[in-house]
Amino acid sequence: MKESVLIQNKRRLKLNLNFLKKDIVFTISLVLAMGSCLFQSPKIDYLNFPVLMSLFNLMLAIKAFEELRVLDKFAISIINKCNNSKSVSAILILLCFFSSMLVTNDVALLTFVPLTLVISRKTKMPMLDTVILQTIAANIGSSLTPMGNPQNLFIYTFYGIKPVPFFMTVLSLAILGIIFLYFFMRRLERKELKVEMVPIQMTDSKKTLAWSVILLIILASIFGVIPSEAAFIITLMTAVILNHQLLFKMDYLLLLTFICFFIFVGNISNTNAVHTLANASLKDSASVYFNSILSSQFISNVPASILLAEFTPNWKPLLLGVNIGGLGTIIASMASVISYKLYIQSYPHEGKKYLLKFSLYNFSFLAFFTLIPYVIFKILKIF
Template identity: 70%
Template structure:
């Protein structure tokens, strides 16, 4: 009897630890928030509810579009027209770059990396480099819009940035990034190939049109053309009418991660020692720029942006730093972890080789963008 109870307790503990291991960034943010609350009492004003509400609305809408499989239909239609391996890879990479601007970098990878693996199986075409370049493309492409990734949404809202200053800041970096990818694509293997994939039917074009309209309203709220409360209500009403099950399908851990980091950073910002250190370390554009790139390599670019925004009003080097900083290590951007997991599920013995190649390409482009963008920052 005692052994049975012990076995059940062990199972419960394993389940709890499995939940914590599932999202290490959330676990770290939870521990930091809880620890900081023991030193400083949390306050509601630490939490940026506007960012959370917009992010929640975006997640619901993008999940709806994902289930309608519009991106899959478009991608397969284009790939079926390709006639060589290089053009197939180029299309898959560019789809990640452009789609990530609107549906976020993680959703772009969740959509197109599995498709890349399907193409690989059907054609016996090695796709490791393609998936690595897709990851780089999604991280760079998402930097071009406020809704492309969570750190952009936070910085755009936190500093109250207007559209033109935002786009003019990130445009050159994105152009450099996609130019680097074109150079890498040109070096990829070339052989004649005809891909034939079954077309994806769209079951309900009316629903697709409605969700496209909802996404447009959310984007309008990000740019200040519509209040975020109105966009939230419209999204919620649409979910209840069209597909209420979406409410249980989105990634609530991401929202909780934001809340935990807001609490942690709000609490520790009361520390005189930290304030003094930050004021000394983040005293100019150069220090903010390199601090955001460096910090992103270890804690990823989303928490890095939330942390550093508390101690600097200089948003341009922060915006550039956390987006460039999404390159480099596998944890620098959470989207990179997604494509890595998808690849090794299909190719478990290739894990080490993938990480070596991933690191080589990512750090090469990271160094190139960091240097060129720093020169541009100094000139401006």
């Protein structure tokens, strides 16, 4: 009897550990939040509700479009017209770049990397370089819009930035990104082929139209046209009416991760040691810029943006730094981890090869984007 209970307890513990391993960033954020609560009492004021509501709205709308297979239909219709491997790869990379501006870098990669791997299996064509460039493209492309990635949404809301200053700050980053990607895409292997993928039929055009309207409402709330609370209620009610199952398919760990980081940052920002360190290391725009890039390499760019925002009013170098900081190490942006996991599921023996080439590509981009934009931004006096 005792042995039976012991086995059951071990199984439960294993399930709990597997849950924590599922999302390492959430686990880290939870540990940091709980640890900081030992020294400071958390306050409800730490939670940025406009950010959380906007993030929830976007996640729900994007999940709806995933279910309706809107992006899949669009991508496959284009790829079926290609006649060589280089053009297929270029389209897959550019789809990640441009779609990430609207549906976030995570969703762009979750949509198009599996499609890339299907093409790779059907054509017997290696796609490792393509997947890595897709990841870079999604991380750079998502920097252009407030809803492109979580750190942009946080910074945009936290500082109350207006649309024009935001776009003018990140536009040069996106332009440089597409130019640099172009030179890397030209180096890809060219092989004659004809991809024939079964066209996807839209599951429900009326629902697609309805969610398109909802997305416009969400964007209007992000840009301050309507209250975020109103957009939240409208989005939630639409999901309940059209497809309540969407509410059970969302990645709530992302929302919980943000809540944990808000608590952690709120707690430690009230300690004298952190205040002293921040005041010493974040003296001017240049120090904010380089510190945000550096910290992103170790703790990822989302928590880096939440942490540093508490100690600096200089949103421009912070915005640029955390977006550039998404390049480099594989944990600098969690979107990069998504691509890696998807790739090694299909090619489990190529994990080391992927990481080596990923590091080569990403640190090349990181070196370029750290130095060249800094010089340009100094000349243009962006910061």
